[in-house]
Amino acid sequence: MSNTKALPLIEAGSATAAPCCPPLTERPFTADEAETAAPMFKALGDPVRLRLFSAVASHEGGEACVCDISDVGVSQPTVSHHLKKLKEAGLLSSERRGTWVYYRVEPSVLAAMGKLLTAAPTGPTGPTR
Amino acid sequence: MSNTKALPLIEAGSATAAPCCPPLTERPFTADEAETAAPMFKALGDPVRLRLFSAVASHEGGEACVCDISDVGVSQPTVSHHLKKLKEAGLLSSERRGTWVYYRVEPSVLAAMGKLLTAAPTGPTGPTR
Numbered sequence: 153m154s155n156t157k158a159l160p161l162i163e164a165g166s167a168t169a170a171p172c173c174p175p176l177t178e179r180p181f182t183a184d185e186a187e188t189a190a191p192m193f194k195a196l197g198d199p200v201r202l203r204l205f206s207a208v209a210s211h212e213g214g215e216a217c218v219c220d221i222s223d224v225g226v227s228q229p230t231v232s233h234h235l236k237k238l239k240e241a242g243l244l245s246s247e248r249r250g251t252w253v254y255y256r257v258e259p260s261v262l263a264a265m266g267k268l269l270t271a272a273p274t275g276p277t278g279p280t281r
Numbered sequence: 282m283s284n285t286k287a288l289p290l291i292e293a294g295s296a297t298a299a300p301c302c303p304p305l306t307e308r309p310f311t312a313d314e315a316e317t318a319a320p321m322f323k324a325l326g327d328p329v330r331l332r333l334f335s336a337v338a339s340h341e342g343g344e345a346c347v348c349d350i351s352d353v354g355v356s357q358p359t360v361s362h363h364l365k366k367l368k369e370a371g372l373l374s375s376e377r378r379g380t381w382v383y384y385r386v387e388p389s390v391l392a393a394m395g396k397l398l399t400a401a402p403t404g405p406t407g408p409t410r
Contacts, residue, residue: 176331177338177386183354186328186335193331197323199315202305206315209306225312257306266398269391 175270192265195241200226201234208235208244209257217252304399321394324370329355330363337364337373338386346381 173185181189196202203224208216218231226234235255238244243262244255302314310318325331332353337345347360355363364384367373372391373384 176335177343177391179335179339180352181332181335183328183332186331190326190328190331193322194326195322197319197326199312199319202315202319202322203310203312206305206308206310210308214306223309262306262398266395269395269398 172264173268176268177270189265189268191241192243192261195238195243198234200224200230201238204231204234205238205243205257208238208255209262214259215254215256217254219252301393302397305397306399318394318397320370321372321390324367324372327363329353329359330367333360333363334367334372334386337367337384338391343388344383344385346383348381 172188173181196205204221207221207224211220218228218235221231222228224231232253235244235246235253239246239255243258245258246253246255248254301317302310325334333350336350336353340349347357347364350360351357353360361382364373364375364382368375368384372387374387375382375384377383
């Protein structure tokens with residue numbers, strides 16, 4: 153239930169979302185922040201990976217193994233490959249149980265990514281700043 | 282102030298966020314939904330583009346031209362190239378004023394992307410991990 157290593161966003165150790173970075177609208181990202189956050193966006197930037205991610209994220213119990221995912225139109229090895237990529241990006245964690253590896257969304261990482269995209273509560277006039 | 286075409290996420294015509302897709306945690310994405318949403322994530326999946334995006338998003342008035350952005354460590358043509366990519370992905374709109382093209386974040390698209398990443402209020406205990 154918790155090989156929660158490799159989660160670049162939440163090294164701070166908070167259980168809730170402790171993103172690496174402020175909302176994108178708050179101030180320009182530093183190079184380091186961008187290097188940390190970009191791989192997570194990139195991981196979701198492929199249609200097949202995005203489908204797989206949402207298949208895991210919406211699966212019963214919030215986790216799924218390759219054996220649960222068969223309707224994305226790609227082979228099982230390809231599914232495994234993409235799930236591994238999502239894990240490397242810190243978006244999924246995994247746990248082996250018997251023959252299968254079960255993948256689970258890291259809700260804190262998801263929340264942190266969502267926060268990055270939170271527009272400042274201003275609107276047409278922009279983030280004021 | 283409003284060449285708001287090419288915004289795949291908000292074709293429904295609502296001024297507020299009308300995402301193409303439900304939250305990633307709600308149900309598996311269809312192929313069409315994934316094809317629509319993935320390019321936006323991909324556009325933010327490059328560190329330089331991510332920095333440029335946040336530079337525009339956080340700039341005074343919520344808009345910026347290439348002339349405003351000089352501290353990302355890449356040449357102006359490269360900046361222009363990446364801003365165009367972000368525009369093609371629907372994340373920025375642009376307007377030419379005099380010699381310069383001004384880019385502005387599409388808040389509704391940002392909000393829609395944020396919504397995709399909103400964890401369903403179920404999970405183990407929601408965003409608490």
